[in-house]
Each structure stands twice: as C-alpha cells, then as structure tokens.
Amino acid sequence: MQIKSETWLAATNQRWKVVVAVCGGLATLVSFAWFVSSLDDDGALGRTLAAFAGSGSFTVAWTLSAVRCPSCGHRPVWRLLRTERADAWVARLLTLERCPSCGWSDTQFR
Numbered sequence: 578m579q580i581k582s583e584t585w586l587a588a589t590n591q592r593w594k595v596v597v598a599v600c601g602g603l604a605t606l607v608s609f610a611w612f613v614s615s616l617d618d619d620g621a622l623g624r625t626l627a628a629f630a631g632s633g634s635f636t637v638a639w640t641l642s643a644v645r646c647p648s649c650g651h652r653p654v655w656r657l658l659r660t661e662r663a664d665a666w667v668a669r670l671l672t673l674e675r676c677p678s679c680g681w682s683d684t685q686f687r
C-alpha cells in the first residue's frame with residue numbers, strides 16, 4: 578500500500594499512523610487464528626483469547642482515534658466510517674486532500 582505524498586495524511590505527517598493500524602489489523606488476524614487453533618487446549622485458551630481481544634481492542638481504538646486534524650482536532654476515521662460505503666472509507670481516508678471537518682490542507686501555508 579502506498580499513500581500518495583500530496584494527500585492530507587502526508588501533509589500532516591500521519592501516514593505512519595495508518596501503517597500502525599494495518600499492522601494492528603494483521604496482528605489481530607494472526608491472534609484470532611492462534612485463538613481458534615487453541616480452542617481444544619484449555620491451558621492456552623486464556624492467553625490466546627487475551628491476545629486476540631487485546632490486539633483487536635488496540636487496533637479499533639487506534640484506528641478511530643490516532644488520525645487527527647492538526648488544525649481543528651477532528652478525527653476523520655469515524656466520520657468516514659459513518660458516511661462512506663464499507664468498501665470505500667479506507668480509500669477515501671488515504672486520498673483525502675483536506676480535513677473533512679474544517680477544510681485544512683497544507684496548501685494554505687505554502
């Protein structure tokens with residue numbers, strides 16, 4: 578996945594936050610598979626469930642809260658989840674050119 582350099586995410590130096598969210602999603606998938614594979618092992622079940630719940634909770638919380646507008650503090654992910662189609666909100670986030678709340682973009686300061 579490559580995020581274009583002229584996007585709002587790039588202008589606000591927040592591309593790394595999307596990378597952390599993707600890594601969290603992958604960790605959640607791996608921990609879910611680990612949890613499912615341990616269903617017959619009572620000794621490991623608690624640990625694998627904790628890993629799955631912990632990584633999933635972290636990833637959801639991070640994804641919803643990490644990306645913020647430096648101008649108004651708006652967190653656009655929740656807005657995009659509510660207003661875009663389920664298969665389109667990630668692409669929309671990655672291609673934002675302005676803050677969807679206040680319209681801030683780095684071109685205002687060039």
Ligand SMILES: [Zn+2]
Nearest residue numbers: 646649676679
């Ligand atoms: Zn804003």
